[in-house]
Amino acid sequence: MDWRTKILSSKARARRDYQSLATPVYRGSTVVFDNQTSVNDGWDQAENGYSYGLYGTPTALELAARIAEIENAHRTLIVPGGQAAIALVYFAYCVSGSHALVPHSAYGPNKEMAEGMLKGLGIDVEPYDPLIGADISSIIRENTALIWCESPGSVTMEVQDIPAIVKAAHDKGVAVALDNTYSAGVMFDAFAHGIDVSMQALTKYVGGHSDLLLGSVSARDEKAFESLGPVYRQLGLAVSPDDCSLALRGLQTLAVRLEQFEKSTLEVANWLDQHSAIKSVFHPAFPSCPGHEYWKRDFTGSTSVFSILFQDSATPEQVESFVNELEIFKIGLSWGGVNSLAVVYPDVIRPGKDYAGKLVRLNVGLEQADDLIADLEKSLKSNLG
Ligand SMILES: Cc1ncc(COP(=O)(O)O)c(C=O)c1O
Incomplete structure (x- = not known):
């Protein structure tokens, strides 16, 4: 057989009994059948x-x-x-x-x-x-x-x-x-x-x-x-x-990440709940969250994402500037990763509710909660007094 054909039609195989603890990456489009x-x-x-x-x-x-x-x-x-x-x-x-x-x-x-x-x-x-x-x-x-x-x-x-x-x-x-x-x-x-x-x-x-x-x-x-x-x-x-x-x-590592997320997120959310610039914290573990009673009844815990609603007196510009001045919280739409994120939802539409420019969604990552709170405190002070 020509070497060029041999390359494509090789019978050389490594042993197949490698028992990796990690699942191997099988790449492949084509499956070959025995007959x-x-x-x-x-x-x-x-x-x-x-x-x-x-x-x-x-x-x-x-x-x-x-x-x-x-x-x-x-x-x-x-x-x-x-x-x-x-x-x-x-x-x-x-x-x-x-x-x-x-x-x-x-x-x-x-x-x-x-x-x-x-x-x-x-x-x-x-x-x-x-x-x-x-x-x-x-x-x-x-x-x-x-x-x-x-x-x-x-x-x-x-x-x-x-x-x-x-x-x-x-x-x-x-x-x-x-x-x-x-x-x-x-x-x-x-x-x-x-x-x-x-x-x-x-x-x-x-x-x-x-x-x-x-x-x-x-x-x-x-x-x-x-x-x-x-x-x-x-x-x-x-x-x-x-x-x-x-x-x-x-x-x-899902279990350890979720455990830490729940702890840090509650710490950050509790701190925000006490802050005079915040009207409401929408976190399932908080009575201010619509449907909180169902969370208590049906869930075994909470995770890393929640939203804050600023007081009526806050302007959309102030809220935007608050997000812009955060240093540890990055600005991003996704969540569930190791980095803390914040993003303003300027036009979230819910019948009978006006959240325009006043609602910020936060995702708490694996940074230390004290540092995250300090980051929020600094930007709140600078933008909302
Ligand atoms: C609740 C929810 N469902 C579905 C999705 C979509 O997931 P993906 O970005 O993997 O398409 C997202 C993404 O932000 C989400 O927040």
């Missing part, structure tokens, strides 16, 4: 054997299995990001003519997708009050195919009465999906509370270091998994095995 009879082209490789890298290499499937284990899910699919996870859920449950419900407090691009692509495809997504509870029953229609929950909600942090919403939905045969990113899939047990599909932006706490984008979609049972799988295949939601490897590494 034609064993060729399979299915998306469910964990069940039916490997077929094609698009449906995950062993690195992605191992991450999927670990997320399923942690969330007590039937099965999990790994997708390129949290927003891809949201899209997968919509397309798994809704077809042209379907109606879906999404809370006002849902992640912005979820609502954008509702108003944009989904509307164009004839899927009618109606926003609802996140604190609606059992009354959601009154807005479920004949053609309602999906109810989204996100608890706590994005930016305004409303905690939802999930068991009440699930009961009303299931009484009418409607599936309920949850964006469980805030809880890292662990502080709120989605499936014990009746959720059908739980998704996370693994980009946040599981990744944990602001260096990857991934999402997960976890199914309660085979019925939910079978709804998701064909759409996952058709959308071609391939993930990078390198990112999955980083997420697997992130999982190893």
